[in-house]
Amino acid sequence: MIAREPALPVDPRLPGEPTALEVGCTRLWLGRRGVRVWLPTRLLALRIGARGFELRRRPEQAVVAGVLAAFFPVLTAGTDLPGRGAALAVLFASVQVLRWRRMQRRERLAERLTAAGTPPSLRVAARQVGWWYLSAVAVTFVGGAVLCAAMFLTAPRFGDHWYPLSVDIALSTIALAVGAGATALVLGKTLRSPVIAEDEASRLIDEALRAEDAHRYASCAAYALFAVPVLMMAWEPPALLEWAAWAYLAVAAALELTGWLLLRRRYRRLPPGFYGR
Structure with a gap:
């Protein structure tokens, strides 16, 4: 197969052939x-x-995701169970990793079309991904770990629930660790993946996709919201801890949003x- 040949969607069942939908998405x-x-x-x-x-390729996934997002609060509102926010964080991490693994199967086909180059240096790859995004990752997981530790030290033994508050905090800490593992898996591969390019145009596309992959498959702001127990538990935390939690959430979201906006601006044209033709 000639890599530079226009991507005629001959038969989606043939291995290595782009599908008609992939061609349409690429054109868009x-x-x-x-x-x-x-x-x-x-x-x-x-x-x-x-x-x-x-x-869009699998509309049944969109339906399932929409139903879960709409009815999860309703289904769990009457149940007094710990870790509801943690469950959402783990579900989000699982979906992100599954989407990334599906994409990686097509990426391996693309590697076979060209002689895959060597990975860029870690500094170059980090600059392509963006320091704003990497700062958001550090703030999300390091700051989240600090908040979870502060919760263990300041939370009372029991609140308005039948279970100890430490159970809820432990589940949130585990969910934050799961999110950190999922992010490390995707981000590590993104930073160290080889350059897949055949000319300067496809090399620039490789840089853009490397940067977008981090935001698309390793978004971390959601973990700041769902995996930090200060904002998800029915109790009155100390004023300083509550203020720190809201500041942490705002900083993590602002850093990731800024990184995404700068990325869109960098590859706008x-x-x-x-x-192609």
């Missing part, structure tokens, strides 16, 4: 960045088409190059 992605092509190259169609449109 390139079009939003100022590149108009009818048929993108196979390499770009495999890589771009596999990202960001999983729910792609330079001239061979992206």
Whole structure:
């Protein structure tokens, strides 16, 4: 298979062939960045088409996600069980990892189209991903661990529930650790994955996808909301601890949002190059 050949969606059942939907998604992605092509190259169609449109490709997943998001608070409102926020955090981490693993299967096909280059240096890869995002990761998990430890030290033994508050705090701490593990799995692979490119245009696409993968499959702001027990438990924490929790949530969300906006601005327009026909 010739990597630079336009990505004709011949038969989706053939291994290594971009599907019609992947070609369409790639055209949309390139079009939003100022590149108009009818048929993108196979390499770009495999890589771009596999990202960001999983729910559209599988509408039943969108339905399940919508139902869970709408009815989870209703279903758990009458149950006095610990760790409801922690359960949402673990569910979010699981979905993120599953989406990432599905994308990686297409990424391995793209690697076989070209001689995969060496990974960029860690500093270069970190700069591509963005220091704002990496700062958000550090604040989310280091700050979350500090807040969980403070909760263990300040929370009373029992609150308004039949179970000790320490159980809720422990479940939230475990959920935060699960989120940290999921983020480390995706981010580690993102930073150390080889460059998959055949020319300067696809090399720039590789940089953009590397940066977007961190935000798309390793978003960390959700863990700051659901996995930190200060904001998810029915008790009155000390004023300083509550203030610190809200400040922590605001800083983590602001850092990640800033990183995403700067990323969109950086790759808002792609330079001239061979992206297809």
